[in-house]
Amino acid sequence: MYNIPALNKQIGKEVSNYIDQLTKPAGSLGRLEQLAIALSEMTEAHFPVVTPPGVLVFAADHGVTKEGVSAFPQEVTAQMVLNFVNGGAAINVFSEQIGALFAVIDVGVATDIPGEGFVQEKVKYGTNNFCEQEAMTRDEAKQAVSVGYEQAKAMIHQGIRCLIVGEMGIGNTTTASALLAAISGKPVELLVGKGTGIAAEAVLHKRTVIERALALHQPDASDPIGLLSKIGGLEIAAMAGAMIAAAEARLPILLDGFICTVAALVAERLHPRVVDYMIAGHRSQEPGHRIALDLLEKEPLIDLNMRLGEGSGAAVAFPILQSAVTMLKMATFASAQVSQGGE
Amino acid sequence: MYNIPALNKQIGKEVSNYIDQLTKPAGSLGRLEQLAIALSEMTEAHFPVVTPPGVLVFAADHGVTKEGVSAFPQEVTAQMVLNFVNGGAAINVFSEQIGALFAVIDVGVATDIPGEGFVQEKVKYGTNNFCEQEAMTRDEAKQAVSVGYEQAKAMIHQGIRCLIVGEMGIGNTTTASALLAAISGKPVELLVGKGTGIAAEAVLHKRTVIERALALHQPDASDPIGLLSKIGGLEIAAMAGAMIAAAEARLPILLDGFICTVAALVAERLHPRVVDYMIAGHRSQEPGHRIALDLLEKEPLIDLNMRLGEGSGAAVAFPILQSAVTMLKMATFASAQVSQGGE
Numbered sequence: 001m002y003n004i005p006a007l008n009k010q011i012g013k014e015v016s017n018y019i020d021q022l023t024k025p026a027g028s029l030g031r032l033e034q035l036a037i038a039l040s041e042m043t044e045a046h047f048p049v050v051t052p053p054g055v056l057v058f059a060a061d062h063g064v065t066k067e068g069v070s071a072f073p074q075e076v077t078a079q080m081v082l083n084f085v086n087g088g089a090a091i092n093v094f095s096e097q098i099g100a101l102f103a104v105i106d107v108g109v110a111t112d113i114p115g116e117g118f119v120q121e122k123v124k125y126g127t128n129n130f131c132e133q134e135a136m137t138r139d140e141a142k143q144a145v146s147v148g149y150e151q152a153k154a155m156i157h158q159g160i161r162c163l164i165v166g167e168m169g170i171g172n173t174t175t176a177s178a179l180l181a182a183i184s185g186k187p188v189e190l191l192v193g194k195g196t197g198i199a200a201e202a203v204l205h206k207r208t209v210i211e212r213a214l215a216l217h218q219p220d221a222s223d224p225i226g227l228l229s230k231i232g233g234l235e236i237a238a239m240a241g242a243m244i245a246a247a248e249a250r251l252p253i254l255l256d257g258f259i260c261t262v263a264a265l266v267a268e269r270l271h272p273r274v275v276d277y278m279i280a281g282h283r284s285q286e287p288g289h290r291i292a293l294d295l296l297e298k299e300p301l302i303d304l305n306m307r308l309g310e311g312s313g314a315a316v317a318f319p320i321l322q323s324a325v326t327m328l329k330m331a332t333f334a335s336a337q338v339s340q341g342g343e
Numbered sequence: 344m345y346n347i348p349a350l351n352k353q354i355g356k357e358v359s360n361y362i363d364q365l366t367k368p369a370g371s372l373g374r375l376e377q378l379a380i381a382l383s384e385m386t387e388a389h390f391p392v393v394t395p396p397g398v399l400v401f402a403a404d405h406g407v408t409k410e411g412v413s414a415f416p417q418e419v420t421a422q423m424v425l426n427f428v429n430g431g432a433a434i435n436v437f438s439e440q441i442g443a444l445f446a447v448i449d450v451g452v453a454t455d456i457p458g459e460g461f462v463q464e465k466v467k468y469g470t471n472n473f474c475e476q477e478a479m480t481r482d483e484a485k486q487a488v489s490v491g492y493e494q495a496k497a498m499i500h501q502g503i504r505c506l507i508v509g510e511m512g513i514g515n516t517t518t519a520s521a522l523l524a525a526i527s528g529k530p531v532e533l534l535v536g537k538g539t540g541i542a543a544e545a546v547l548h549k550r551t552v553i554e555r556a557l558a559l560h561q562p563d564a565s566d567p568i569g570l571l572s573k574i575g576g577l578e579i580a581a582m583a584g585a586m587i588a589a590a591e592a593r594l595p596i597l598l599d600g601f602i603c604t605v606a607a608l609v610a611e612r613l614h615p616r617v618v619d620y621m622i623a624g625h626r627s628q629e630p631g632h633r634i635a636l637d638l639l640e641k642e643p644l645i646d647l648n649m650r651l652g653e654g655s656g657a658a659v660a661f662p663i664l665q666s667a668v669t670m671l672k673m674a675t676f677a678s679a680q681v682s683q684g685g686e
Contacts, residue, residue: 023426024433025414030628030648032659071368071684079681083366088674090367097662097669285373302645304663305373316375319440319662320647326440331431338422341414 004247004273012041021332025341031301035279035324042252042277043161047328050252050321054101054160055311056151056242057084057091060108060144060234061126062171063135067209069174071198074126078111080168085117090308091166094315101160104168107147108234121147123234130178130213130231141228141237145270148241156249162321163246163253164281165239165260166311173286175233176262178210180288182219182227183265184295191288193258193307224269232266239263244270247277254321256314257284257307261292268296279321282306282313347590347616355384364675368684374644378622378667385595385620386504390671393595393664397444397503398654399494399585400427400434403451403487403577404469405514406478410552412517414541417469421454423511428460433651434509437658444503447511450490451577464490466577473521473556473574484571484580488613491584499592505664506589506596507624508582508603509654516629518576519605521553523631525562525570526608527638534631536601536650567612575609582606587613590620597664599657600627600650604635611639622664625649625656 016037020026027033039048059081065074083089084104087096095102105119110126123144127135136144152163169175177191184191188207198206217230228237240263246253255261255278267274280298283289285307293300301317333340359380363369370376382391402424408417426432427447430439438445448462453469466487470478479487495506512518520534527534531550541549560573571580583606589596598604598621610617623641626632628650636643644660676683 022433023423023431024651028649028651029433029655030650032647032649073682073684076682076684079679080366083674083679083681086674086679088366088679090365090372090670090673093669093672094666097665301647302663304375304644306371306375307373308367308371312372316663316666320645320659322440323437323659326436327433329436330433331426331429336422336426336429336431338426339416339419341416341419 002244002248002271004271005250007041007276008044009041011044011046012037015040015046022330023333023336023338029327032324032327035321036328039252039325043250048325050162050325052099052101052160053162053164053318054155055091055095055164055166055315056155057104057166057168057310058107058148058235058238059104059168061110062169062175062233063127063129064131064174064209065171066129067131069206069209070171072170074110074170077168077170078109078113081106081109081113081118085115089310090312091310091315094312098315098318101155101158103155105147105151107144107238119151123147127233131209134230135232136229138225138229141225141232144234144237145241148238149245152242152245156245156251161251163242163251164256164311164314165242166256167235167239167259167309169233169235172233172235172259174206174210175231175236176259177288178213178231179227179262179266180292181210181214182231183221184291186291191291193286193288222269224266227266236263236266240267240270243267243274247274251277253278254281254314254318255279256281256311257309258286258289258292259309261289261296265292265295281317284313345587345591345614347614348593350384350619351387352384354387354389355380358383358389365673366676366679366681372670375667375670378664379671382595382668386593391668393505393668395442395444395503396505396507396661397498398434398438398507398509398658399498400447400509400511400653401450401491401578401581402447402511404453405512405518405576406470406472407474407517407552408514409472410474412549412552413514415513417453417513420511420513421452421456424449424452424456424461428458432653433655434653434658437655441658441661444498444501446498448490448494450487450581462494466490470576474552477573478575479572481568481572484568484575487577487580488584491581492588495585495588499588499594504594506585506594507599507654507657508585509599510578510582510602510652512576512578515576515578515602517549517552518574518579519602520631521556521574522570522605522609523635524553524557525574526564527634529634534634536629536631565612567609570609579606579609583610583613586610586617590617594620596621597624597657597661598622599624599654600652601629601632601635602652604632604639608635608638624660627656
């Protein structure tokens with residue numbers, strides 16, 4: 001169904017050799033060198049381009065908020081969509097900083113949002129409470145994946161060279177934790193954190209809620225559409241779809257925090273090769289993030305104790321990708337007539 | 344002699360309160376929030392500005408290279424000055440990325456460098472071999488500090504809002520390690536690494552060289568000019584002077600790696616308050632860097648296994664400062680009409 005090309009390891013080797021000719025001690029730019037090689041393998045370019053990046057923020061609501069799992073009321077999802085439209089959210093100011101194309105997509109907010117300036121692709125007015133029933137049907141899950149896929153394709157058509165996917169959905173750390181528990185098989189208490197900022201007692205409650213859902217649905221970790229329909233979120237489905245579209249087009253995907261990385265694990269189950277196009281942006285404070293990153297075998301670029309979501313951590317990390325490709329503009333020892341060192 | 348103002352803690356408190364009103368869970372932008380507060384205390388601005396940054400690269404040679412401590416021949420210092428002039432070095436491409444003003448200063452290269460495009464403020468044709476005699480006179484040390492101080496003042500006058508100081512000097516990890524040993528009182532074997540890339544045997548030799556110098560000069564850690572004259576480097580002296588000028592003008596100083604952080608420790612001994620204006624940019628792979636950062640009580644922003652110097656790590660970290668101040672452009676809960684969460 002999806003068609004993701006293999007990395008071009010040959011170009012990676014050539015770029016690696018070229019980096020060793022640049023006017024600096026061998027290996028002295030550390031992870032920037034590895035990043036430049038990885039980006040060349042993804043993009044099949046000796047001088048990869050990552051600008052402009054594109055930021056897609058998918059918004060949706062979560063029926064599980066009825067269980068009282070979030071510090072914020074559900075109406076905040078819709079309010080924040082308007083904040084994104086008006087340029088007032090964290091991801092707006094960081095997107096502007098990095099010169100990103102930006103779009104926010106209502107893929108499943110629980111209410112109708114007035115006005116313009118966002119993409120209306122609502123699959124459903126929020127998920128069902130997955131403690132009581134399946135979050136959505138399999139068809140709705142597929143439809144949400146497809147919304148993300150098509151939105152990413154549209155933005156790629158507009159010329160972006162790197163994809164960041166963010167989210168807004170009150171309650172979505174609970175959903176992501178449930179998905180991660182199902183995918184990883186790890187005990188829920190290792191995965192659940194305070195989300196947007198709930199107290200210790202509430203963390204215990206959140207665990208119980210997730211355990212109830214897992215007991216009810218017994219999700220199959222190898223069936224991504226089943227995972228999404230039973231315990232998923234509409235924005236998480238869309239994010240996974242967007243990642244697939246980026247990988248098909250050989251675009252690097254810069255991962256954000258916990259929710260995004262769980263979406264990446266879902267995407268991996270849609271097509272394993274998508275992981276080859278992922279770079280971990282930042283390490284979130286959310287405890288499950290480390291586990292999700294380990295499953296993807298990715299090491300984040302920055303660790304600034306952020307836990308906001310929206311794509312904000314990836315956007316803040318993005319200039320490091322720029323540095324990696326900018327490095328390739330350096331002079332070589334030969335061109336600059338600088339003597340090389342010996343061991 | 345120097346006049347460094349105290350941080351404005353009152354503005355810091357006001358900015359901290361303001362950050363809690365922005366449309367995000369409290370504390371969810373982690374270190375960006377702390378950075379924004381720190382920058383406001385330094386600059387006395389509720390909306391600090393850090394662009395454009397300025398990059399000053401000081402180049403000088405080290406007599407101790409006669410002992411065979413570096414993988415690169417001494418002539419590379421002068422060759423790299425020309426590379427800086429021609430825009431081919433790592434710090435050039437990263438400076439361009441961040442829109443920095445850039446200057447390279449010959450404060451003590453061992454040979455005359457042909458051509459233009461760099462600042463000629465040579466105090467001395469390289470230091471003396473500090474294994475045999477003092478690296479420079481006290482007057483020369485003061486003169487080198489003054490070159491840095493004046494160069495920073497000139498660039499501040501051109502409008503920079505944040506200072507990065509870099510260096511080029513074959514052999515200068517040996518010099519910096521000697522200074523750090525004297526300042527920290529720690530055993531040399533904890534401080535010495537492979538510099539630009541020497542083998543394990545050569546690391547042992549480098550340690551012996553430093554121990555000989557320390558035994559010969561018995562430097563006094565509380566006397567910065569004495570440290571510089573006995574076991575210092577001309578570029579390290581200039582870097583310390585540049586930092587003082589930035590702090591006097593309330594400019595944040597974004598530290599680079601090992602050499603730069605040792606220069607920061609020397610600057611601290613010139614005026615302790617200069618440390619209030621320092622932000623650690625990155626963690627270098629050089630083992631002494633961690634010790635130098637601990638002495639300054641600074642935690643770096645990024646850790647990408649870099650060990651190049653020139654100011655490159657600071658330049659790559661700089662966009663994070665931009666993100667911190669950009670964050671302050673976000674909407675507040677009140678202005679965006681977003682409901683606040685409760686615990």
